[in-house]
Amino acid sequence: MVNLYRRKQLLETLPSSSVSAADISVLLTAKDYLTQLLSLINSATTRIYITALYLENDEAGRLVVEHLIAAKQRCPELEIKVFVDFHRARRGLIGQKNSEGNAAFYRDIDIAHPDLIKFYGVAVKQRELFGVLHLKGLVIDDTLLYTGASINNIYLHYKERYRYDRYCTINSIALSDSFVDYLNDALIPSEGVYLFNRYPLVLDNKFKKKVANQHKQLSRVKYQLPQHSNADLTVTPLIGLGKRNNQLNKVIHQQMLQAQDNLVLYTPYFNLPGVLKRDIARLLRRKIKIEIIVGDKRASDFFIPEDQPFNKIGLVPYLYETTLLQFVKRHQKSINNGLLTIRLWQHDNNSFHLKGMKVDDRYHLLTGNNLNPRAWRLDIENGLMIDDKQGQLIDTFAQEHQQIIKHTTEVKHWNQIQTANDYPLIVRKWLNRLRRTNLDKLFKQYM
Structure with missing residues (x-):
């Protein structure tokens, strides 16, 4: 197996600030x-x-x-x-x-x-x-x-x-x-x-x-700090715009692959960039435990209840759910083996906007990045990577995590997720039109 620690990671070279x-x-x-x-x-x-x-x-x-x-x-x-x-x-x-x-x-x-x-x-x-x-x-x-x-x-x-x-x-x-x-x-x-x-x-x-x-x-300007700190607890400000030389994207990608025990991802919509899907597959092959908390389609800010007038923007949560269904089917074996845990968040008529990442209970990413293709290449995004070498914040973020999963349902099998046959008629019609013209793929890139 390749030793991922052999090469110096980008995060180790960036300026950071020590905090208590x-x-x-x-x-x-x-x-x-x-x-x-x-x-x-x-x-x-x-x-x-x-x-x-x-x-x-x-x-x-x-x-x-x-x-x-x-x-x-x-x-x-x-x-x-x-x-x-x-x-x-x-x-x-x-x-x-x-x-x-x-x-x-x-x-x-x-x-x-x-x-x-x-x-x-x-x-x-x-x-x-x-x-x-x-x-x-x-x-x-x-x-x-x-x-x-x-x-x-x-x-x-x-x-x-x-x-x-x-x-x-x-x-x-x-x-x-x-x-x-x-x-x-x-x-x-x-x-x-x-x-x-x-x-x-x-x-x-x-x-x-x-x-x-x-x-x-x-796309070239970054946050400035005097130097890289090697203290026990540091925070690195990250920023990125566009596909090339995107500092934030690179750190997310590298730190995911650096996981040695466990990875937690928070995302409001399940529409991961291809590179992150491949990273997850690699980690599962290495027997790394992964937990993904994602908003249920009803917890999306784009979701339109059936008793309200329909707008085409309301197709977005259904498109994301079909992507999630495909992902769960592909990784059902890892779910069965206890390596992959997927939780859907839904609480009454409230919505879910969380994003971020935890790696080995050491690295904690706070970010506005939705971990989707749009964030990966179109919007200007930033984040804070906390490096907690001695585990001083484990209890703090564990408490946050317990609060986050309070209103979640664990997906143990792909048949728990609705399919197109379960959707309202108008949604099915529009999804069929999008698929026939491949516009569903375009939708996922820009929404």
Whole structure:
């Protein structure tokens, strides 16, 4: 067998920051996250940098903005910057036509409170379909709050429903500075970043060229730290954009193959890139135990209940389920042997948004990367790889894991998963049309 430790892994060469176990805290629920977020905002004195796919104009989004405004008024020298995806900010929710989106919300805030909060829209590609800003992380003073969640009612469990994610706080000046420096030095001066404020947004005919130039630049820029740390507990910030020289993708791939005992994967949708499917097959042949926690199709944010009007976007969860069915059939023997465990998460009408990875209870990846082809090659993604050499955080992440699997069902046989014959008639019709034209494969690449 090839010794995978013979070659130096990329993670071992990247700059990292040493932390103590006391500096890392894992929150278990969306409500805990909201409470912590507001508490940190209320006590902020120097800087607040928020990076998310979007900050929604709903009750939870407005609540966060109200606390941001109050914090700035209490402490005028406080710096507040919010980074969101440019295209997502300029459209409404799925099904909403002729909407200005959240950009109008940001404009109204700047009209009422000029220059109090700076909202930046980052255009990764010309159109949202081909790539979005999927970076995560909030820096408040010297605390890095990392979660895959955006800011709205469902992500923050402001009302009855919630979208389940992971939430971690790390007290670290070095990591916080690294995230802030990237935003200030790489994003703000970039050609495809626009300020949403009280002035009309003007896109000239050079928009396409500007975004293309920015894409090349962002694919090269990484998080900066002084050096690689060999401490017992370290955190490495990772970032990646595109298929080539993608730092985050390479580390995920290499650390998976480095597993010596066990691997845990969290993903909201079962649509793994081909390279990760092959990695799993290799690990199973080496008798490595693998556990995959994935959202049930009913826990997908694309799922449309049968009593609601159907939209073609609602095909996505069914496409993912057919992929999962094929995977389970292929690896049924490993499931029978106890090497592979697959759990489906579903809790009432709530949705599942978790992603990440654990390797041998030593490496813990916190990320917004959905571990799907889109994240692998289109969106700009980031993550934090925690290297816990002495197992100081085993209990912390074990507690998180138990909370995650609380509402899961273990798949022991492929016949537990629905097939196309079980789907609503309109879904079956559309799936047949997609398959006849091979558009189902295209769907999986872009959704």
